[in-house]
Amino acid sequence: MPPHRDIHLDCNEAFAPQQAAGLTEIELEAAVPAFVQVHRALQAMHEMGQVQFMHLPFLEEVLRSVERRAEELRQSFDTMVVLGIGGSALGAKAIEEAVLGPRFQKLPSTDPKRIFVLDTLDPLYISRLLESLELERCVFNVVSKSGNTVETMAQFMYCYDLLKQRLGAERFRRHLVMTTDAAQGALRQIADQEGIESFEILPGVGGRFSVLSPVGLLPAAFLGISIQELAEGAVHLIKRCAREDLWTNPAAMLAMLSYLLAEKHDKRNLVVFNYSESCNSVVEWFRQLWAESLGKRQSLSGQEIFAGITPIRAGGPRDQHSQMQLYVEGPRDKMVMFWSQERYESDLKVPQLYSEIESLNYLGGKKFSEILAAELVSTEHALREAGVPNFRLIFYDTGPYTLGQLFYLLEIATVYVGGLLNVNPYNQPGVELGKKYLYGKLGRFGAEEFGATLARKLKEKRYVV
Known part of the structure; x- marks a missing residue:
């Protein structure tokens, strides 16, 4: 070393x-x-426990539990597909590429594990990736702090149905892991109701600060990277x-x-x-x-x-x-x-x-x-x-x-x-506004006003060449 x-x-x-x-x-x-x-x-604030991301590297029990579970997953699966976007995806990609470097060839069975980070809704990209995978040897790690992220939940619902059809109702859930909030959000609700294994993201740790939480640690440990050294x-x-x-x-x-x-x-x-x-x-x-x-x-x-x-x-x-x-x-x-x-x-x-x-x-x-x-x-x-x-x-x-x-x-x-x-580095109100219009456009309950406003604005478009 x-x-x-x-x-x-x-x-x-x-x-x-x-x-x-x-x-x-x-x-x-x-x-x-x-x-x-x-x-x-x-x-x-750090000493009072109010800056949660700075506590993540000190949480020895979390590190040990992620290591244990990752090793078990490595025994059963060759590939992890991370369903996430933004801070739920970028950290895992960063760790893999930095530590392992470029890996150009198809991996033989004796080579290290691999991950794919699915931070897109491009239907061609997703369908081609899923077609290339041997689902029996894949685990899908669904990552969303809110548990309601549109892109991630759309991916999850598609992959959930695909796994159920291909692997059967009795077995498909063992191919799913969830990383989300400890108490709220649709992903937490699904994990609890269906008994799907899950990892918790600490309250107060936003996605872009979550790389050394299970968000980034679980994919890294699955790849055999030392999360203790991280x-x-x-x-x-x-x-x-x-x-x-x-x-x-x-x-x-x-x-x-x-x-x-x-x-x-x-x-x-x-x-x-x-x-x-x-x-x-x-x-x-x-x-x-x-x-x-x-x-x-x-x-x-x-x-x-x-x-x-x-x-x-x-x-x-x-x-x-x-x-x-x-x-x-x-x-x-x-x-x-x-x-x-x-x-x-x-x-x-x-x-x-x-x-x-x-x-x-x-x-x-x-x-x-x-x-x-x-x-x-x-x-x-x-x-x-x-x-x-x-x-x-x-x-x-x-x-x-x-x-x-x-x-x-x-x-x-x-x-x-x-x-x-003199700004708050932990929030993202501009992102949240875009999400409200997205919910309105897609017909989510409670976002009707944003949907109506967006529809009206789209009708007023004049300058298209």
Whole structure:
């Protein structure tokens, strides 16, 4: 096992004079009192048990029960299909891709287990996936905190009926597991009435903060990933973030950079430029965390402020050849956060070929990881010269311990920024409004007014080319 290493934040290219458009240390120091107030409030709420997501890595009994049940599922099934969307799906995908890396070929029977995360309602995609599965060897994990999520419940009802038809009324329920609220919602009602096995999501843990609850832990453990190491990495990061000093608390510095560049320098778009292919799904997970937590119309006092910092995904080196032109010469409204990985499980070396061709011979003998690192540094400095503030998250590898750190660094930083913006990072009223119109459109009882309003608005559409 490789040694455990801390995640670090290199913020040199975010500050003046290295970065002409960057922060000054005077600006940073002036904002410290506001940060300290936010930090102390978070720590006090954590100690009183009011910030539930920060307690998840410490719940040893939950970890042990998930491990035990996952091992039993591994004895009976080869494949887990996760029915969920948003925070009920993104964490499982992020853990699988980061820890196990790309898996391109069909798995022989001796290879590790596999999961499919069904976070879509595309009928062709769903039907093709289900047709490819040997249902006898599949368990379906239905994940919804509310227990009423439209997409997830539609998937569940279809798969419930399919399993019942194919496997028979006596056996099909053993192929179902539910992860939902402990006391409320349709999924909880069904689990209790029909005796379907279920795992609980703690009250106060929203979907986007639930990755180290059974939402993310059960799929991870089914894949054979050490959820104890995930939790240990998270605990280590939480302890690092108990410090008030910005220069020893990476989540604090990340939050302050993002907040000050957005509010004081009008950099309201955060480009996450990821140079670790294994972390692509972690970026997707982070986009939801950041966008839903910070994009708020009202402050905590009810004032309209339309707060938020828009997360934009970019991948290196491919987007050096697609998006970089915009970042270098386009609108001055962006900051860039690079993600870089130090150690790879395997590496490749360019052979010594074409020594007579000057435009190629310098590549001979260089490792791919070396070229990738050079690409990142070169992109950093190009952005610096162009006046685009940037900073870099550096992680040793993408193993479970590192990933636990990364999840909690980003979660705590997000909560810090919410506090600095004076918004509630735990709710999502904009999402809820869309759900009400969806319920009305689909004819759910109690949503008739939203359905009527939507029908009227649809009739008024004029500008369609």
